[in-house]
Structures are given as C-alpha cells and as structure tokens.
Amino acid sequence: MPMKLLNQLQELQSEGIISPQTALDIQGYFNSKADNSGNRQMVIFSVIGSLLLGLGLVLLFAHNWDEMSKITKTIIAISPLVIAQGFGVYFLARKKDSLAGREGIGSLLFLCIGLSISLVGQIYNISGDMPGFLKSWMLLALPALFLLRSSMIAFLSSVGITWYILIQKDNSFYPFLMFLGYMALIIFHFYKLLKSDKESNYINIATWIIPITFLFSTAAFEKSNDELVFLNYLILGNLFTWIGNSKLLAGRSLVKNGLKVIGPLSILNILFILSFIDVSEDLLRIETNQFGLEWIAFCLLLIPLVFIIIKRSITFGLSKSPILWVFIPGILLFLFSGSEIVISLAANFMILSLGLIYILNGIKENLIGKLNFGLLIITILVTCRFFDGSMSFIARGIIFLILGAGFLATNYWIIKRKKHEHQ
C-alpha cells in the first residue's frame, strides 16, 4: 500500500471523517491488490523463464555435439523431458494452486516434448517430416493441457496445430477432424477458465490468439473450390463478432476482447476484397455440386452462426454491433445473385453504409474513436475505387461527385441541427 495513502488514512481517521473499521477495510483492499500484482509478476516471470530455458535447450542441442557418443546424446536429449515431467508430478502433488508453477511447468514440458522428438530425429538423421513431427508433438502435449490446466500449453499448441494443418499434405479428412477436435478442446479449456475466473489475463490473450489461429487455419480448408473461402471468412468474422459481444465476454474493453476487433475487421476485409469486380467474378465459379472441404468448413461455421442468430435475434445483435447487418443479405447475394456487378455493388454499398453508421454513431455517442473508424472505412473505400481500373473514368467520376455532395449535405445538416439544438 502506498505510504502517502497510509498517512492520509490516518489523518482522515484522526479527523473523524472515516471510522477505524473503514480505514482497516481500505487498507485490506489495497493490500490484497498488491498481493495480486505480485502474483501476476511471478506468473509472467515463470512463464518467460521457462520458455527461454526451453528454447535455449533447443538451440544448444541443435549445435549437434559430435564429440558425444550416440548413447550420451540420446540420454541428454531425453533428460529435459523427464525433468519437466518430474516437476509436473511435484506440482500436482504439492503446489496445485500456484499459477506460476502451472504455467511455467506447462511451457517447459511443452517445449521438452518437441525437443526430445526432434533430437532423436537429429541423432538418427530422420528426414524432415515437419507435419508428422508437429502432429506427434501436439498429440503428446494435449493430455498435459488438461491435467496441468495450463493456458500456456493451450496457446502454444493452438499455434502448433494451426501450423500443422497449414503444411500437412494428407488428402483425407483425418487431419481436419483432428484439428477441429483439438481446437474444440482448447476452446473448452478457456470456457472453463472463463467460468471459474472471469478476470484471468489468459482469457484476454485467448480472445486474440484463438481467432487469429482460426483466421490462418480457414485457409487450410481449401482444395479446389477456393472461391468459397471468401464466404467462409465472412461467416467466421460474423461468428467472432457475435461471440465477442455475447454475455460471456460482456463488459470487457477492446484490448481485453480481441474477438470484437478481429471480427469486424475480417468482415470489412472480405467486403473490400469483394468490392473489386475482378474478385467478385470469382464468386460465380463456386461449385455447388462438389461437396469438398470448403463446403464442410462452410457448414461447420454457418450452423453455429445461424443458431446464434435465431437464439439471440438479429435486432439484439445489431444493438451490439451494426456490422452484423451485412451477413444475411451478404451471404444471399454473394451466393445466389449470379452477377458479379450485383456482388460488387452490394459490397460497395455495405462498406459505405457501415462507414456512415460508424460516423453517425460516433457523433451521436460523442465517441471520437468510432467516428474516426467510420471515416477510415470511407477513406479506404474511396482509395480502392479511385484506383480501380475495372471501372470507367466517367462512372468513377459520377460516384465521387455523388459521394462528395452527400458528405457536404450531411455536414450541412448536422451543423444546422446543432445550431437548432443550441437555440
């Protein structure tokens, strides 16, 4: 507790402004807060320490010590794993409540599993089968995630499993099933953590890392029907936005809720891409009679989204985030309109309307961030169209004139309204 505050407390108490009990309560509150920050520091130091230790071991062994015999190298390669496992047993038996222990040992164990497999590969000159190596590593680390309940293992393995799905070359559905099951378990881990400790810093980090791994991995669900991936990203962005605005994550700032940032940005990104007529033409090539990986991903993303929309109602969603309106008309037009002009016009209209909605909401709620976001959307749209070679100069000229006039008119109307309010 800060010294200055302690002095002031004594002063307030002696002046009779607060009771001795209140002074004690205030003191207790600050002391518990100081305990918490000390605890957090310990967790961070133990995680960073363990990660550095593990990575240091990886580099040291990668040097390849020729002087040692095969058997010595093997023993040294496997001993870090055994030591980390020993720490794990000690932690589970004695120090189960220590967050620093949980996360530090989790990180170290995770790295040591990878280290032991890769070093045996080095000793016996096993050719580089990176996907196979990543798969074994992630599968061996998975039980430790639940037994140690370590969020660090969850983060590291979500990156690992995404890396695996992106580089694996197997044509069967098995790797994709494994990936989906794995991610479901990671999400389950964080769901449980959210239920038990809403304020956990790991939840804040998870709201960024998990959606980012999904953004990367969605690209892996692409074999031949790649145009459909655009729509998969659109659905994914909507899902993120809905979940980010759900009751589970309510009351968090944007920094502590990455879903609320990544979701809308993904939707806008896809709309910007489709606003180019050259790209919107691609959507016409989506093959509806070829049920492959892309359609499986499409259904897997669409079903929960539709379920959420029906359960929570679209009006509820719109009250949380205006960007959610584009989904239903978007998916219908992009999939069924059959005309690239309709698709690109719709995308342009959606971006423009979103920009305006953010600007108007910004003005109404007096939030400069929202206002600037709206302006940024419109600026990017204008830049895209100004350099869009597929539109004639006349068409672009007319659109710019209409937009400019619209802006001036809106501005004039707002100023007039403000003057009216003042009077």
Added chain:
Amino acid sequence: MNINKKIIIGLFVLTSLIQFAAPISMIWEKEKITQKGTEFKFKTRPIDPYDPFRGKYIILYFENTNVTVSNIHEWKNIKEGYFMIEKDSEGFAKVVSAHIEKPKVGNYIKMQCYHYYGSDNTINFRYPFERFYMNENEALNAEKAYRLSNRDRNKENAYAIVKVLKGETVLEDVIIGGKSAKDLM
C-alpha cells in the same frame, strides 16, 4: 491426498510415460536397423541448409530417382511404394524395381513416390534419407569439401552409407572424397 488428486497424478504419470515412449520407440526402431540392417552405398551430392529445431544438416541429392514399371496404370493413386535395391558393379546401390505390395524377400526401401502423367512407364521416388545432421560449424565445410573434391578427375566421390532393414532405413554416414563428412574439419 484425496482420490481426485491421486487420479490426476496417475493420469499425468501415464501421459508422461507415453511422452517418454515416443522418442524411445523411435530410437528402438532405428537401433534395430543399425544392428541388423544390410549396408548400402548411395551416390550423392551434399548441400548445406538449416533446420530451426534440429540444427545444421547437409541435404543429399541423389542421382537416378526413377524406375520403370510394367503396370503403370496400377500406380495412379499410390503415394508410397516398395523399391528393391541391388549393388551395381562398383558397389553402389541402385533401385531395380518397384512394387505396390511389400516384397517377401530381398532388400527394399519404403519410399514416397510420384507418377507423372505421360507415355513412359516410369515412377519417381524420393529417398527417405535426405538429411545428414551435423555440427553447426561443419555443415558448410562438407559442402565446400564436396565442391573441391569434385574438381578432381574422379566425379563419383560422395556417397551416403545407409543401413536397410525390411523397408526402413538409417543414414549412418556421408563420405566425401574418402572421408566421413564429420571428419572434414
């Protein structure tokens, strides 16, 4: 210690044993090949790249990575096959035939293979021992030594020593200009 805690520790120990068994089983398999396998020499050309986890290695390029088969239509969707090897007159290994089913006798290697569409009846394959891990200071030396010794009259001066047992292999050493790649310093 309550029962729940005991179960969790028990499961953790079990998991640890599985984690421990993964590298050990790899070692077991490879040691069996080293002890009981037949030795072959494969002509090669070494180059020096880098792997973030396993360190420096030399990559081995092999000559003759295709073989003719009579039943090419059966190989269309096959990704892995069994390739019989024999020693030629100079004592170097060469692939003599390819089989979809595992052969019962003889020395063979299980390899990834590719069939390129065309009129000829050849299958391309990829040796499973393309990397030879080395001390980080020595990998580049190996490549340099190869280039130097290649300027000599004798062009066939680098080869890999590989043990083969029931389709599986272990790369034992790489010899460049008569010396082990590890002793080139």
